[in-house]
Amino acid sequence: MSSVAPTNSAIVTDYKARTQGSGALFERARKVLPSGITHDARYLDPYSIHVAKAKGPRKWDVDGNEYVDYFGGHGAMLLGHSHPAVIDAVKRQMDLGTHYGSSHELEVRWAELVCELIPSAEKVRFTASGTEASHMAIRLARAYTGKDKIVRFIGHFHGWHDNVAAGATSNYDGSSVPGVVQSVTDLTILMPTDDVAPTVKLLETRDDIAAVMFEPSGASWGQVPLPPGFVQAIRDVTAKRGVVMLMDEVITGFRWSSGGAQKALGITPDLCILAKIVAGGLPGGAVAGKREILDQIDHAASAAKKRDKIAHPGTYNANPLSAAAAVTALSLLRDEDLAEKANRTAAELRTALRQVLIEESVPWGIYGESSAFLIYPNPTGEDVNPATFDPLKLGFAKLKGAKSGALTGKIRMGLMSHGVDIMGAPGGFVSATHGGAEIEKTVHALRQTVRALKAEREVKAA
Template identity: 50%
Template sequence: MPDSRAAEERLTNSPIEAAYREKTPGSAALAAEARELFPSGITHDARHLKPYGLYVDKAAGPIKWDVDGNDYVDFFGGHGALLLGHADPRVTAATQEAVAEGTQFAAGQRREIAWAKAVKRLYPAVERVRFTSSGTEATLMGLRLARDFTGKNKVIRFRTHFHGWHDHMTHGVASHFDGKSTPGVLGGVTDAVVLVDPNEPEQLKRVLAEDSDIAAAIIEPIGGSTGYTPLAPGFLAMLREETAKHGVLLIMDEVVSGFRLAPGGATEAFGVTPDLTSWAKILAGGMPGGAIGGRQDILDALDFDAAAAKGRDKIGHPGTFNANPVSAAAGTAALTIIAEGDACARANETGRALREALNRVIADKGVPWAVYGDFSIFHLFMQDGHPVADPFAFDPLSLPTVAMKDRPKELIRLLRLAMLVNGVDLNPACGGLVSSTHGTAEVDRAAEALSASIDMLRRAGQI
């Protein structure tokens, strides 16, 4: 039997996978249909899971229900878009009202103005905003604005940091750390990207001192891949100081961290003000939408009159659904709730309690893992080559950044399936994001699920 067939048979015979299949026959049937329609049967890489991913019918607050009627505590969190949980009634009402009035006017409308004001309310240093339809588009525009403003060509990126899927951003995230291009990307594009290791200030300073063609540095302010590879204390402030010293723009990619760490995102939480900020996810209240914002003199490259006054071509930026009224309504409602309430603080506190509860389970079960993170974000570390003696003392900064990405894929897959069997949905790295609707009941349920899942892994001979 070929190796691939043998591997497939082992997967099919796994008792954990068998329990998952037994629980989710409706998802299995839909996945079979999807495989005839989509590559790998999915529409987002992060939804890839063998033998098949979950198919969900509805969700409310911290819970979602699959097509078989099973309920799950959701820590996938709409890929980070749902700080307020699923189907917040205030956001839902605003969205429904907007849909009923029309989804695309091909004209300006009141809601886009209210949305931009809601952003500026929480990020007072932002002088101008330009809406896009996604976070990828926002970071793409950020690079273009930086090159136009500085007259320089290159951008500094940090290994493991994710900024979307446009050509400048695909290598050096989960692979191709040597700077070579990923499939389908022209090699010349990567020549304009300088990959730097995070938490290596001397390396950064050397690049800035030796290369006069750097237009911008872009960074996830919570660390690479939503903080899976965290930043050392003080690194972000140092980056701001060094970029300013060399006339290099700083772009903080707050697609995940924006409006989550604090109402004013990482800018408020860390006291660091960039030249440009990219947002998405929470920005649009769970609907499609992104934005780039920052200094007026930089965003003037998008302004017809300002560009003409300088005798320059403006940067073109069409987009059928930029600032569409439905996303604008949802986003304005969500940002208003965040500005006037304690959603960030509640999510952050539950995140702390969850990390502590999961680490108690890990310690009690005697597995060499650890849960870590900050604010309302958590990650699970589980590498054979780096066993953890005490999960409460684990320091992710003690390991090389790239080594942190060397995850045990099969163990993660089986743990995800086991957690689903036990009623908890995690992200592809067995981590997740906490919403303001998660509470003590969901923390307790997650801890119980992890305990039961570890038992399942042991019985299956996986740990």
């Protein structure tokens, strides 16, 4: 028996009619996978699509429906799906071996490219994911400073390990999430971002802080933007106080610019973490930064200082397939300035989507930076003019703290029924392969979706 409940929504009914193959796969998946999915961001009620293939800025589900894709592999696919040069590099490496259990030339070249492109990268250590990089970076900061506390910011996401679980997607009051002991959570000091002054004061008055960790885009790749001057103020006070400035560039790295947000902002952290684009769309992450901090992992440096070395094994660190994809992708990104190409397209897309809201008198907002875009669906009924929308005026509680799950689900399903797939923020990532045709299709999809939402009384005209 199906677990999908009946609905009176034409949007949901149309979606289900178009995606019967995905619905059937969901029925199989829910028997063996929690919620029938393998990543929380893929959750959608009644079910998410199952994709069969992807190329460039498009993907196709098991029912044959074609989508303009703004999921972008959760932000990993800046080059677009199945880039020929990346595919060739990975196929070539497959014939040579997938795991040597030894060092190899590709990992050296990969590290050289990261150090060439990322301003803070004097040395780099590869991991298998962004969460692993986050975990290692915190350990490095604590070992380097000899201090325990980590300052983080409400709503900023740094992976799912115990040190960063509270305050990222829930438990914004600093209480522990299920399975994490409160004593671990208490090693974090959660701060707001609407005003940097309290954080500056905190750092100036406490001596137990190892690092300040943050997304330079603001929470969730810019869903809650940072006020002007915020990052520079953090840089100034951490430098003054000897606190490690730890920039989470898992999403912004190589996307905000070829050298990440730190290059775009002109502000260099002590440490940064990278993932997604850094591995060319394959699994991989990295910690990069000052030599003396990364030397906490170095055998010779630790022996010379007569200190315990931080252990860091990892079966898939810098595995040859990811390294092959990464070297190819980062070389292309450097030589063809693909980040800037995606940034230009995203700016055009945001302008076009904003115009739809203006013409349709929908009191929502379109915003974002770099090659990201976000839709503010106004779940709390604020007085919003889409032509002048400023997310900084709303703050965390209304931008990310307020839940709009059912409405966001309908927005996503409405867009998918018109051939566009976005993430659940709602929003998405633009690749270097998106162009005018994708913008045109997305504009049409948003227009039809907001009209359908009006018909279901989910949206009231401004």
